[in-house]
Amino acid sequence: MRASAFHISTIKEAPNDAEIASHQLMIRAGMIRKLAGGIYNYMPLGLRTIRKIENIIREEMNAAGALELLMPVVQPAELWQESGRWEKYGPELLRIKDRHGRDFILQPTSEEVITDIARNEIKSWRQLPVNFYHIQTKFRDERRPRFGVMRGREFTMKDAYSFDRDVDGAMQSYQAMFDAYHKIFTRLGLNFRAVAADTGSIGGSSSHEFQVIADIGEDLIVYDPRTDYAANIELAAAPCLIEKRAAAGQDLCKVHTPGAATCEEVKNLLSIDLSRTVKSIVLATEPADSDPQIWLLLLRGDHDLNEIKVGKLAGFEEGFRFATEDEIKEHFGSPPGYLGPVGLDDRVKVIADLTVANMNDFVCGANEAPYHLQGVNWGRDLPEPLLVADIRNVVAGDPTPDGKGVLNIQRGIEVGHVFYLGTKYSEALKATYLDETGKPAFMEMGCYGIGVTRIVGAAIEQNHDERGIIWPRAIAPFEVAVCGLGWGKSDAVRETATKLYEELKSQGVDVILDDRDLRPGVMFAEWELIGVPIRITVGDRGLANGQVEVLGRRESNAELVDLPDVVARVAAKLSSRVT
Amino acid sequence: MRASAFHISTIKEAPNDAEIASHQLMIRAGMIRKLAGGIYNYMPLGLRTIRKIENIIREEMNAAGALELLMPVVQPAELWQESGRWEKYGPELLRIKDRHGRDFILQPTSEEVITDIARNEIKSWRQLPVNFYHIQTKFRDERRPRFGVMRGREFTMKDAYSFDRDVDGAMQSYQAMFDAYHKIFTRLGLNFRAVAADTGSIGGSSSHEFQVIADIGEDLIVYDPRTDYAANIELAAAPCLIEKRAAAGQDLCKVHTPGAATCEEVKNLLSIDLSRTVKSIVLATEPADSDPQIWLLLLRGDHDLNEIKVGKLAGFEEGFRFATEDEIKEHFGSPPGYLGPVGLDDRVKVIADLTVANMNDFVCGANEAPYHLQGVNWGRDLPEPLLVADIRNVVAGDPTPDGKGVLNIQRGIEVGHVFYLGTKYSEALKATYLDETGKPAFMEMGCYGIGVTRIVGAAIEQNHDERGIIWPRAIAPFEVAVCGLGWGKSDAVRETATKLYEELKSQGVDVILDDRDLRPGVMFAEWELIGVPIRITVGDRGLANGQVEVLGRRESNAELVDLPDVVARVAAKLSSRVT
Incomplete structure (x- = not known):
C-alpha cells in the first residue's frame, strides 16, 4: 500500500467527549469517526x-x-x-x-x-x-x-x-x-x-x-502475584481478618460525636484506628405478600459492601434496595450516620461480615444522633448476628486464599x-x-x-505514550512504514524506498510506503501517532553511506542499517516482543 | 476439514414456502435456515x-x-x-x-x-x-x-x-x-x-x-447477440417498426364488436393481425393547483406500456396513475375496452408510441360500447398526436439499434x-x-x-440439476470431497483416504474428508446435493488395483485414477471450466 493511495487522516486535537487515551488516539489517528453516540465509522486504518x-x-x-x-x-x-x-x-x-x-x-x-x-x-x-x-x-x-x-x-x-x-x-x-x-x-x-x-x-x-x-479499566481484579489465582472483585472471596474473637476488654460507653457521621470522621474524632469501627448499611427487600423486610449489614469501617455477594444471600435473590430515610427512622429511631446494631427490636435482621463477627470492643452508631457507642461486644451488649457472611470487597493486602501471601488489586x-x-x-x-x-x-x-x-x-490503553499508539505487531494496521525524505527531489530516495517496500512486501511484511512528499517532522509525527511498530527512513544523507534508518516505535534512537541487511533486521525486530 | 467435525445437515424436502430452485436447494443442502420472513441464518456450509x-x-x-x-x-x-x-x-x-x-x-x-x-x-x-x-x-x-x-x-x-x-x-x-x-x-x-x-x-x-x-430472474434483459448491446427492458429503446406512414387505403368504418374489449379479442373477431390494432391506455397526472390532467397513450396491440419511459416524459416526472372509471367515462363517454383517439375534445392529451404514429388503416375503440373503428388514419380521421414517443417495451424480434439484427430477450x-x-x-x-x-x-x-x-x-439458479447444486469452483463451500467407503471396516480405505486428503490440503485444495462411515448412496447423494465440484471415492475394490474414483459434479461416469496421479488429475479438473 502506498500512502498516497490510502486514506490517512490524522488530526491534532481529539474532540471534548473523548475522555480516555484510546478514544482520543483512535480519533486522532483517523481509525474511527463518530456517527452518533456510541456508533462509529471504522475508517480504512481502523478496519485493518x-x-x-x-x-x-x-x-x-x-x-x-x-x-x-x-x-x-x-x-x-x-x-x-x-x-x-x-x-x-x-x-x-x-x-x-x-x-x-x-x-x-x-x-x-x-x-x-x-x-x-x-x-x-x-x-x-x-x-x-x-x-x-x-x-x-x-x-x-x-x-x-x-x-x-x-x-x-x-x-x-x-x-x-x-x-x-x-x-x-x-x-x-x-x-x-x-x-x-x-x-x-x-x-x-x-x-x-x-x-x-x-x-x-x-x-x-x-x-x-x-x-x-x-488503569482506566472498569473492573477490579483481585489476584495473587505468586499463583494463578485471579478473580473479579465482584466474586473474589474476602476472608475473615480476625482468626478468633477476643474477649471484651472495655466497658460499653456512649460518646458524644457531633458532626461525625462516617467511620472516618468518628475515627478522627476519637483518635482510634479505622479497623475498630463498624459501618452500618440498611437494606430493604420486598417479599411477595408482606411488608418490606429491613436488614442491617455490618462492615468494618475500612471495608466496602459487595452488592453482588449480598444478592446471592437467602432473601436477597429477588433483588434489594437501600432503605428509605423513613424506614430507617422507623426502625432505628435515628437518622442515618448514627446507626448501629445495639438495642434493635427483632423486626431488623442483622448480617455481619466475617471480620465484623470476630471483632471485640468495637465502635458503632448509638441509634441516637449525635452519639456513638464504644467498647461494643457481641453477646454481652447485643445478640449474636442472625447471619455471618462474606459481604465485603477484598482490599489490597488481604491474605490470599491459601493464606500464604497477600492479594493485589x-x-x-x-x-x-x-x-x-x-x-x-x-x-x-x-x-x-x-x-x-x-x-x-x-x-x-x-x-x-x-x-x-x-x-x-x-x-x-495498554500500549501508548504521549506521541501516540504503540501497536502490538499482530494488530498494527501496518507493521512497517517506509518513509522517503525529499520524495519529490531525490531519485535515489524514491528508487531505494520503493525497492525496500517491494522487498518487504514480498517477504510477507505488511508495509506502507510513504510517498506523500511530506516534511519529515509531519510525516514522523503521523506514523508515531498511528503507532506503526517500525519506521524505516530513507534519505539522501544515509544513502550516501548505503544506509537507512530503522526505528522501533518504542525506541528513541534510530539504528543505521546497511541496505542489504534491512529486510533481515526488520524481520528480527518484528519477531521480538518489543519494537 | 473432516465431515465428522463439520455440521452437515441436509434435508429431503424443502419447505412449502421455497418456490424456486435456489431457495429449495440452499435449505435442502443445509446452507441457510429461516429465522423469520426474509431473515436467514447462514449455516457453516453457507457461510463458506x-x-x-x-x-x-x-x-x-x-x-x-x-x-x-x-x-x-x-x-x-x-x-x-x-x-x-x-x-x-x-x-x-x-x-x-x-x-x-x-x-x-x-x-x-x-x-x-x-x-x-x-x-x-x-x-x-x-x-x-x-x-x-x-x-x-x-x-x-x-x-x-x-x-x-x-x-x-x-x-x-x-x-x-x-x-x-x-x-x-x-x-x-x-x-x-x-x-x-x-x-x-x-x-x-x-x-x-x-x-x-x-x-x-x-x-x-x-x-x-x-x-x-x-429463467427465474425478475429482470428482462434486451440484448443483441451479435454485439455488446444489452439493456434492461425498462431502459431499452424500442424503435419505430414502420419506417414511413403509408397513405390511407380504407374508409373509416364503425364495426359492432360485442364482447371484444381487448385488442386480442378484436383481432379474433375481425380476423385481422394484432399489429393492425391500437391499444388505448388512459393515465392521469395531478399538477399542483389544477385539476387532474387526463392522457391517452396509444400502443400497438401487440406491445406493452413501459411505465419507466412514461415517467420521464414532460408532465409525468412527478408521478402518474391510471385514470379512474369515472374519469374515463367523463372524458371518453365510454367504458374502458372501447376507447380510442377519435373524436376527443382537447381536455385529453394524446401520446402515440413511435410505431403507432406511423400506422395507417388501424383499428381502435370507437368511444362507444360495443364498437370499434376500422380504417382509422392520422390526419384524416383525427388530429396528429400531441406527442410521439417511445413508450413501449421492446419485444423479441425488434430490430437492434444498429438496424442490422434482431433483439433477443x-x-x-x-x-x-x-x-x-x-x-x-x-x-x-x-x-x-x-x-x-x-x-x-x-x-x-x-x-x-x-x-x-x-x-x-x-x-x-444458474448451476443446478435434479440432484442438487453444481458450484462454480471459486465459490464452492468445498472444492473436493474425499469419500471413504466402508470407513469403519477398512484400514486401507481410512489410510488412503486420509493420505489423499492431506496431500490435497497441502496443495491448497479446499477439501473435506468424509469419515462418517455412511452408506455410499446416502453419502453420494449428500455431496451431489451440496454440489461439491469433485468427489473422490476411495473403496477396497479400487484400491485392489491401486486406484480411486474421481467424478466431476457434471459428469455421470467416474474416472478410475491411479493413486500417484490423483492430485494432478484433481488439479487439472479444478482448473477446467467444467467439472
Missing part, C-alpha cells in the same frame, strides 16, 4: 486492525474445532419471549417493529437464536458436542455510551455457543474455549489475565473473564468472557437431543464472547 | 460460500484502488433527513427509535453516511479521487420477502462510493468499477451480462446492472449495479472540496453495489 483481530480469533476458534456461521442482526421477538429475556432484559435491548408491526430486536447476543438452531438441527447424541460461533454486529442501547469503542452501542463481537451431552462434556468445551482464549489474547500481544467472574444475569455457574490490564478491561450456561436456555427453548438410550435430554450449553472492537481500545 | 464471494470482491475492489471501511448498520435519521430520503424512501426503510426516542434507520445503503464522511474528511482536490467501500449487513423491510436470499430483508451487500473532482474523473471511477465488476463476476464463475439500466429513484444519469442470466437476476450519481448527494449534504483555485466545488459521486448473499442464490 479490526480485520487482523478477527482473523486471529477465527483461526484459533477453528483450531479449537468451533464452526463459524452467521446469525442475523435483526431477530424475532418470539424467541426472546420464549427465553424470558424479552421481559427481563433492560432498555439496552433495542426493540423494534417491522412494517407489519411485528416485534423484533437488534441482537445484543444470540443465545436464543443459536438454541433455536440447535433444537432444530441436533437430534441425536451422535451430533454432539458441537460449538458454533459467529463474528457479527451487536447492538446494546447503552444509556450513556462512552469511551469510544470501549462502551459503544453498535459493536462487533465474536460469540460462540457450545452444546454437549452432559456436564462433563460441557466442562471440556469450556476448557477448550478457555485455552483458545489464552492463545488468542497471547497472539494479539496483550497483557491480560483470566479472572474468575460472577455469572451475572445470564445465569449459569462457572465463568471467567479475560481482562486486559489497564489491579484494574482491567473485560475483552472476553467464557460462561458455563448449563441448561438455562435449552430448558427454556426445549432444546433436547436423544441420548444413547433413545431418551430426550436437555443439551448442556456454554457461551463464549470476545469484544472485537473493544480489543482495539484495550490494546491502545 | 459467502466468505469466498466476499474475498473475491474484496481482492478486486482493492486491486481497483478502492479502500475498505465499515459504516454502521444503525444510522441517525438526521443525515437521511438532510438528503431527503427520510421522507422519500418507502416503508422498506426500517425506521427505529432508540431508548431516548431518537430516530434511527437500519441502513439499506449508505450514501448519506459516506457523503457525511467525505464532507468531513476531504478538504482539498489533492485528496481526490477516492473510492470507499464496505461489505456490511443491509436491511430492507420488503413487503413480501421471498425467494430465499434472493429477496430477503436482512442481507449482505458490498457498496462502494467514489468521489471525484469533476465529471471526467467520475466517469473514470465509474469505468474502473465497471471493469472490476467484470473481473469479479468472471472470477465467481457466473454467466452474466452488463446491462444499461434505469437510474430509478436514486437519481443520476448513468447506470449499468450486472445481471446473472437465469432473456431473464436476469441483478447482482451488481454501478451508478453515476453526479452531485445529488454532495449538494444535499453540502460535500465540497477546495479546487486548485481555492474555490469550493461539489464532489462528483458514483455508487457501486454488489448483492453478496444474492449471488449465492443466483449462482445456484
Whole structure:
C-alpha cells in the first residue's frame, strides 16, 4: 500500500467527549469517526486492525474445532419471549417493529437464536458436542455510551455457543474455549489475565473473564502475584481478618460525636484506628405478600459492601434496595450516620461480615444522633448476628486464599468472557437431543464472547505514550512504514524506498510506503501517532553511506542499517516482543 | 476439514414456502435456515460460500484502488433527513427509535453516511479521487420477502462510493468499477451480462446492472447477440417498426364488436393481425393547483406500456396513475375496452408510441360500447398526436439499434449495479472540496453495489440439476470431497483416504474428508446435493488395483485414477471450466 493511495487522516486535537487515551488516539489517528453516540465509522486504518483481530480469533476458534456461521442482526421477538429475556432484559435491548408491526430486536447476543438452531438441527447424541460461533454486529442501547469503542452501542463481537451431552462434556468445551482464549489474547500481544467472574444475569455457574490490564479499566481484579489465582472483585472471596474473637476488654460507653457521621470522621474524632469501627448499611427487600423486610449489614469501617455477594444471600435473590430515610427512622429511631446494631427490636435482621463477627470492643452508631457507642461486644451488649457472611470487597493486602501471601488489586478491561450456561436456555427453548438410550435430554450449553472492537481500545490503553499508539505487531494496521525524505527531489530516495517496500512486501511484511512528499517532522509525527511498530527512513544523507534508518516505535534512537541487511533486521525486530 | 467435525445437515424436502430452485436447494443442502420472513441464518456450509464471494470482491475492489471501511448498520435519521430520503424512501426503510426516542434507520445503503464522511474528511482536490467501500449487513423491510436470499430483508451487500473532482474523473471511477465488476463476476464463475439500466429513484444519469442470466430472474434483459448491446427492458429503446406512414387505403368504418374489449379479442373477431390494432391506455397526472390532467397513450396491440419511459416524459416526472372509471367515462363517454383517439375534445392529451404514429388503416375503440373503428388514419380521421414517443417495451424480434439484427430477450437476476450519481448527494449534504483555485466545488459521486448473499442464490439458479447444486469452483463451500467407503471396516480405505486428503490440503485444495462411515448412496447423494465440484471415492475394490474414483459434479461416469496421479488429475479438473 502506498500512502498516497490510502486514506490517512490524522488530526491534532481529539474532540471534548473523548475522555480516555484510546478514544482520543483512535480519533486522532483517523481509525474511527463518530456517527452518533456510541456508533462509529471504522475508517480504512481502523478496519485493518479490526480485520487482523478477527482473523486471529477465527483461526484459533477453528483450531479449537468451533464452526463459524452467521446469525442475523435483526431477530424475532418470539424467541426472546420464549427465553424470558424479552421481559427481563433492560432498555439496552433495542426493540423494534417491522412494517407489519411485528416485534423484533437488534441482537445484543444470540443465545436464543443459536438454541433455536440447535433444537432444530441436533437430534441425536451422535451430533454432539458441537460449538458454533459467529463474528457479527451487536447492538446494546447503552444509556450513556462512552469511551469510544470501549462502551459503544453498535459493536462487533465474536460469540460462540457450545452444546454437549452432559456436564462433563460441557466442562471440556469450556476448557477448550478457555485455552483458545489464552492463545488468542497471547497472539494479539496483550497483557491480560483470566479472572474468575460472577455469572451475572445470564445465569449459569462457572465463568471467567479475560481482562486486559489497564488503569482506566472498569473492573477490579483481585489476584495473587505468586499463583494463578485471579478473580473479579465482584466474586473474589474476602476472608475473615480476625482468626478468633477476643474477649471484651472495655466497658460499653456512649460518646458524644457531633458532626461525625462516617467511620472516618468518628475515627478522627476519637483518635482510634479505622479497623475498630463498624459501618452500618440498611437494606430493604420486598417479599411477595408482606411488608418490606429491613436488614442491617455490618462492615468494618475500612471495608466496602459487595452488592453482588449480598444478592446471592437467602432473601436477597429477588433483588434489594437501600432503605428509605423513613424506614430507617422507623426502625432505628435515628437518622442515618448514627446507626448501629445495639438495642434493635427483632423486626431488623442483622448480617455481619466475617471480620465484623470476630471483632471485640468495637465502635458503632448509638441509634441516637449525635452519639456513638464504644467498647461494643457481641453477646454481652447485643445478640449474636442472625447471619455471618462474606459481604465485603477484598482490599489490597488481604491474605490470599491459601493464606500464604497477600492479594493485589489491579484494574482491567473485560475483552472476553467464557460462561458455563448449563441448561438455562435449552430448558427454556426445549432444546433436547436423544441420548444413547433413545431418551430426550436437555443439551448442556456454554457461551463464549470476545469484544472485537473493544480489543482495539484495550490494546491502545495498554500500549501508548504521549506521541501516540504503540501497536502490538499482530494488530498494527501496518507493521512497517517506509518513509522517503525529499520524495519529490531525490531519485535515489524514491528508487531505494520503493525497492525496500517491494522487498518487504514480498517477504510477507505488511508495509506502507510513504510517498506523500511530506516534511519529515509531519510525516514522523503521523506514523508515531498511528503507532506503526517500525519506521524505516530513507534519505539522501544515509544513502550516501548505503544506509537507512530503522526505528522501533518504542525506541528513541534510530539504528543505521546497511541496505542489504534491512529486510533481515526488520524481520528480527518484528519477531521480538518489543519494537 | 473432516465431515465428522463439520455440521452437515441436509434435508429431503424443502419447505412449502421455497418456490424456486435456489431457495429449495440452499435449505435442502443445509446452507441457510429461516429465522423469520426474509431473515436467514447462514449455516457453516453457507457461510463458506459467502466468505469466498466476499474475498473475491474484496481482492478486486482493492486491486481497483478502492479502500475498505465499515459504516454502521444503525444510522441517525438526521443525515437521511438532510438528503431527503427520510421522507422519500418507502416503508422498506426500517425506521427505529432508540431508548431516548431518537430516530434511527437500519441502513439499506449508505450514501448519506459516506457523503457525511467525505464532507468531513476531504478538504482539498489533492485528496481526490477516492473510492470507499464496505461489505456490511443491509436491511430492507420488503413487503413480501421471498425467494430465499434472493429477496430477503436482512442481507449482505458490498457498496462502494467514489468521489471525484469533476465529471471526467467520475466517469473514470465509474469505468474502473465497471471493469472490476467484470473481473469479479468472471472470477465467481457466473454467466452474466452488463446491462444499461434505469437510474430509478436514486437519481443520476448513468447506470449499468450486472445481471446473472437465469429463467427465474425478475429482470428482462434486451440484448443483441451479435454485439455488446444489452439493456434492461425498462431502459431499452424500442424503435419505430414502420419506417414511413403509408397513405390511407380504407374508409373509416364503425364495426359492432360485442364482447371484444381487448385488442386480442378484436383481432379474433375481425380476423385481422394484432399489429393492425391500437391499444388505448388512459393515465392521469395531478399538477399542483389544477385539476387532474387526463392522457391517452396509444400502443400497438401487440406491445406493452413501459411505465419507466412514461415517467420521464414532460408532465409525468412527478408521478402518474391510471385514470379512474369515472374519469374515463367523463372524458371518453365510454367504458374502458372501447376507447380510442377519435373524436376527443382537447381536455385529453394524446401520446402515440413511435410505431403507432406511423400506422395507417388501424383499428381502435370507437368511444362507444360495443364498437370499434376500422380504417382509422392520422390526419384524416383525427388530429396528429400531441406527442410521439417511445413508450413501449421492446419485444423479441425488434430490430437492434444498429438496424442490422434482431433483439433477443432473456431473464436476469441483478447482482451488481454501478451508478453515476453526479452531485445529488454532495449538494444535499453540502460535500465540497477546495479546487486548485481555492474555490469550493461539489464532489462528483458514483455508487457501486454488489448483492453478496444474492449471488449465492443466483449462482445456484444458474448451476443446478435434479440432484442438487453444481458450484462454480471459486465459490464452492468445498472444492473436493474425499469419500471413504466402508470407513469403519477398512484400514486401507481410512489410510488412503486420509493420505489423499492431506496431500490435497497441502496443495491448497479446499477439501473435506468424509469419515462418517455412511452408506455410499446416502453419502453420494449428500455431496451431489451440496454440489461439491469433485468427489473422490476411495473403496477396497479400487484400491485392489491401486486406484480411486474421481467424478466431476457434471459428469455421470467416474474416472478410475491411479493413486500417484490423483492430485494432478484433481488439479487439472479444478482448473477446467467444467467439472
